[in-house]
Amino acid sequence: MVPDKARLHIIIVGAGLSGIAAAISAALSGHFVEVIEQAPELAEVGAGLQVTPNASRLLQYWGLPEFVWEAAAEPKKLTVHRYSGQVLAHDASFAENIRASYNAPFVDMHRGDLQKALYMRARDLGVAFHLGERIESIDFESTTVCSMKGHSFSGDLIIAADGLWSKCRDAFVGRKDEPVPTGDLAYRIVLTADQITDPELRSLVQNPEVHFWIGPGAHAVGYSMRGGKMYNIVLLVPDTLPAGVSKQVGSVKEMRELFVDWDPILNKLLNYVNDVDKWKLMHHGEMARWVNEKSNLVFIGDSCHPMLPYLAQGANSSLEDGAVLGLLLGYMNDKAQLGRILRLYETLRKSRGEAIVRETFKQRDDFHMCDGEEQQKRDQVFLSQLGKKIKGAFPSRWTCPVVQPWLYGYDAVKEVEDAIAQNPDILIDPTH
Secondary structure (H helix, E strand, O other), X not given: OOOHHHOOEEEEEOOOHHHHHHHHHHHHOOOEEEEEEOOOOOOOOOOEEEEXXXXXXXXXXXXXXXXXXXXXEOOOEEEEEEOOOOEEXXXXXXXXXXXXXXXXXXXXXXXXXXXXXXXXXXXHOOOEEEEOOOEEEEEOOOOEEEEOOOOEEEOOEEEEOOOOOOHHHHHHHOOOOXXXXXXXXXXXXXXXXHHOOOHHHHHHXXXXXXXXXXXXXXEEEEEEEHHHOEEEEEEEEEOOOOOOOOEEEEOHHHHHHXXXXXXXXXXXXXXXXXXEEEEEEEEOOOOOOOEOOOOOEEEOHXXXXXXXXXXXXXXXXXXXXHHHHHHHHOOOOOHHHHHHHHHHHHHHHHHHHHHHHHHHHHHHHHHOOOOOHHHXXXXXXXXXXXXXXXXXXXXXXXXXXXXXXXXXXXXXXXXHHHHHHHOHHHHOOOOO
């Protein structure tokens, strides 16, 4: 816990995963935290999340309510199929291997369950939440955020956690900075086990595994949630939404036609879908800085490094950001150190966040290959190691021995401890 003279009043804009993670981490470090959120309530929105060990260890570290683990599903196996259904890669001991390698689980859960658990923990730590407050302006001179309701929130530091369409980012760059299309869109589907009457498919839901189907210009992923009582499917396909439209009600018929030649198992699952939305996948270019010159604004999560879902690292990386920032703020012994702490945060997180973004595009390229010579070479790499211990670079980063340790082995707590040990001058009072 920081001493009183170092205790910050922190204003966090956004109560998504990154914002509440930062709130928890900063509150545990002894700071006073207020979170401003435009939604009138933290409703159960969104669909499934794959929480990988780099983030699940943080959920353990923060001591979240037990229900979040009960609401999760730990996939025992992971399989990559060619779109025809042919198995290209299969890890029959996925859960066991993950725990042995990273001392933390890989779990699948509903975003609403995770957000609720984070919110409850933050409230327990004394974090104040202001819901239904849409941001109108930000004054960096007085470190004040003003809402459209006419309310003002002032403090020592503003944490921008307001996502892809960040008002904080607009204020920082001095203009509207809208995200740009990636050329893909996502169909997000949630089915309950009760909906599914086919015995084979029910077994698929009730015995958690992760399945990928990869094909020309598209791929699908399916996994269980809520202890095998719910199934999440995400379909990544070419973007057909009009310019300027980020979400639209989709046609179930159109969606099914896109996958008509794919694995019968996937098609059987899609036959249970009654309605679906289309989400345009957007991204931003890299920001030059994540901290402003006055050192009273810092960016985290999708506001500075929005991630596409190809590696499921958007949520996980956002939790890392919040953890690292809050932990670093816990080493302060004077408010005058804030600028150096924020610059260290930027040094630690910016390169990793942007590297993950680049890796997601590489995974899309490997999963979305059109049929042809390059695809055949890819499949040969897959099949040459099927049933064996994988060695070297691998087209699926989910079990790649090169990429997986870098993604899943990241320990935010150790990262901060090591950084402070290597930069002891950061803790020297700059006024002396």
